[in-house]
Amino acid sequence: MEHMNILVIGGVAAGASFAARARRLAESAHITIIERGPDVSFANCGLPYHIGGEIPKRDVLAVQSAASLKGLLNLDVRVSTEAVAIDRGNKRVEVKNLDTGRSEYISYDKLMLAPGASPLRPPLPGIDDPRIFTLRNLQDMDRIVTATETGMRAVVIGAGFIGLEMTEQLHRKGLSVQLVELQTQVIPPLDAPMAALVESELRGHDISLHLGDGIVRFENEETHVSCHLSSGKCLDADVVILSIGVRPDSELARAAGLELGARGHIIVDPFQRTSDPDIYAAGDAVETIDRIVNSKTAVPMGGPANRQGRVAADHIFMPGKARPYPGSVGTGIVRAFEVVVGITGWSEKRLAAAGLPYETVSVNDSHHASYYPGAKPMTLKIIWEPESGRLLGAQVSGFEGIDKRLDVLSTAIIAGMTVEDLCHLELAYAPPFGSAKDIVNLAGFAACNRRDGLVHHTSELPTDPQTQIVDVRGKALSEAYPVPGKVINIPFPTLRANLDKLDKTRPVLTVCAFGKMSYFAARVLMQHGFTVASFSGGLKANVDPRTPGKLPTS
């Protein structure tokens, strides 16, 4: 271990975490980081927020410098230096100083590849226009800051996490923003109904949404860029942000003959070792294990990258004690103005596409005790394995406390908990923070009711004329959010007295605002011999609860 030569390619999340942990474990190792860009260890997740001015000071994003890393960690950091080739036979890397153009070799005993991932920039006609940006590093950020000003027209292409953050921040800076997304919803990892609140929020801030539409070419006019979409629409832009995904920067690994996965990610073992035992890799460029179904996946996020870097260092310097990287569940969260939405684990559509069995339920509740001022509505959808009840995924949307429920559910999923276990989680309750029965408990109750055969849920309004749709809400809500089609209105407190208004030979669907009263009504009717389903999550789920509006099904 003494005086081991450690070379790290890429000095941001995974690479910087690796180097820091390596130094903690091996004071005498010689650790070199080479980084193509001029910065190491910058806060890449913060870039959009400086563009919008929400993080006013640029220098807080430059977490460390070569000098500070020398002082703190005794690292030899070489910025503006590119790795040209890995010479595995001689255990050395050819590097090129991008300022001087000079090349040299750096020897290694152990090499860490943390090259990250590049924003996709497809070879569309007109894509080379300097007004079309991607966002990866501080320099990209600076260019966008310089190129944007109040009153400009922006087109953001791709409504994933970064696209949404850029949309929000450009709007914050005073630009008018149009958002284009190939999928028919924003935030493609979510199930569509869970994205509806974000869409409503964006439209409420005058963001034009172009969903189910893709960019096909750009026309580079003198005064603007014309963005031509597959629908035939043309959007004029002073500035275009491309945020349609990333691909792993694995060319160096490929050229060195390291094994890559189907989508070009570097294949690693549970200790982050590549197919060459002296070469490790971590971060956005690697393939990892999905903790839920134990399949291959890639999760280009800061959390996994940091922790993978740490695992690799442990494996080099304390191999007997190192613990494997357990894989990722893919927890993600994004804010769009007042609305927050997040996902952990698998979505319903992903499970359906993979042909895996699942069940799901959505519940609505306040983020803290409803009687305490400021209670905001939220929706929680959980998804589980039918046979075992094991949680497979969760999605949360609302305004406050979204991250909390997401983190509890991510923890529950990682623990292998079932929906039964959710019933008896003991979450912090004082009026400003939660409820005696938190929405996470409620989701467990609803799932167990389903599993016990106490209720049948449906998430679509029936189209057959046989089914009696019974709206059990009070008059005010029924009028504010009318159910489309032929509906029988029986407010729940009067249901027991009005059973004769319903035909026991025909199926019943009960609907309400939040899915609670419709469940109550279903229980009453089932026990009186009706065949009943309850509309899961209620009619107000997934539409902006602050303003009456269209139903998700209309």
Next chain:
Amino acid sequence: MEHMNILVIGGVAAGASFAARARRLAESAHITIIERGPDVSFANCGLPYHIGGEIPKRDVLAVQSAASLKGLLNLDVRVSTEAVAIDRGNKRVEVKNLDTGRSEYISYDKLMLAPGASPLRPPLPGIDDPRIFTLRNLQDMDRIVTATETGMRAVVIGAGFIGLEMTEQLHRKGLSVQLVELQTQVIPPLDAPMAALVESELRGHDISLHLGDGIVRFENEETHVSCHLSSGKCLDADVVILSIGVRPDSELARAAGLELGARGHIIVDPFQRTSDPDIYAAGDAVETIDRIVNSKTAVPMGGPANRQGRVAADHIFMPGKARPYPGSVGTGIVRAFEVVVGITGWSEKRLAAAGLPYETVSVNDSHHASYYPGAKPMTLKIIWEPESGRLLGAQVSGFEGIDKRLDVLSTAIIAGMTVEDLCHLELAYAPPFGSAKDIVNLAGFAACNRRDGLVHHTSELPTDPQTQIVDVRGKALSEAYPVPGKVINIPFPTLRANLDKLDKTRPVLTVCAFGKMSYFAARVLMQHGFTVASFSGGLKANVDPRTPGKLPTS
């Protein structure tokens, strides 16, 4: 099951939840709730907040009425009705209408006891003064509202959760408040250092704290109540709030010959059945199982009460499918002005008192990415079983995001997770919500470092003159928060160049602000052959991070 007679004594959390679930499962049962007070199903956790005006409308606390419960759940609710005796042989309860004075018998097939717990009111001299209040129900609340006004002097006796909430709310209403607590800290369930931030916050709001002091007698003057403390102090009060704990209202159960625990709680099985199989009990009056060590405990909180009521109803009406109540971990949270603190599971002092083995570490970090505006410091202490690494408890203190970490850790404890598992929890990260390495991950890292022998922690400054105390903070911090005693100042980035200032034959204690740099320094020194301990959690832990102040050890 048809037309089963269900009688519920007590109609608040456990009783109301039981009755609601019972109705869902048994439409045809006859369900009667008797409640001594004039209200059922009120929001008892909200009472302090109406007194302070933070919940301005009283009627939001009266969640349901007898009439609304008739409509929603077809319940026969009798308020102002007291259960006088249980006639188990004839399966009936003698009840007395407190308005008319008339008694009658109500028969039951199954009886639910949900009597709750009463605030303690010890027989001290002068305690019957009408200016001395306890807080249990809406009527107590109303009396306190009427009795208090701006400018008055309040003495709150007992600095637990309710006492703190009352302190905050009386201050909010404009009273000057003195807080008396028998323990030498506020919030006795916490380990003392974790309560220090709350104490600082209270003092910052001109709350006088009288810790380690108890009430011995009251003197009932014409203009005020004199509160005489065991220290000899005498506090003058226009109004006194007694919040020194509760005792189970189990007299009825005792008189009926039901088995009670050592502290008077009703003993129940995992389905909430008492020693009489036709009598169930739930809520603050029962003994339950500690989920962590499987011992007997009592957790007088709203969450457990509600869920126990549900379990009992399931056991009566779907016995084959009912799932046992798994026990409680005792998650609690309280806000004191800007500060929030919470606990889940066992504290260090409780483990020590029980003679159980444990290890613990404290970490400090921001509640979200430090580069994103508004990051607030927080402290997390975790406690685990030395051999297995299994989590036994956690405490969190700070300003924002406390409930989130508490809920994640409560879930982890319930799941039986180890400190190793905390390292790879995948918590939601976007700059407004978290960090790439959340404080929960950091706690896992710190615990694993300890278990792997990478660091030795201490939580006390040494008094022996042999130990070299090395302060590795920068000059500014060292001056703002000086370490008491003889200290060698070596800012961490200069440590490697200054090893010759230290004597390798003598032990070293490294200290810093948050426990991170001192760990870094310990690693450097250990690898250079020094015997080192790092000061766990740092010197700023547990003192108000907003203002320089006294160290916890000074």
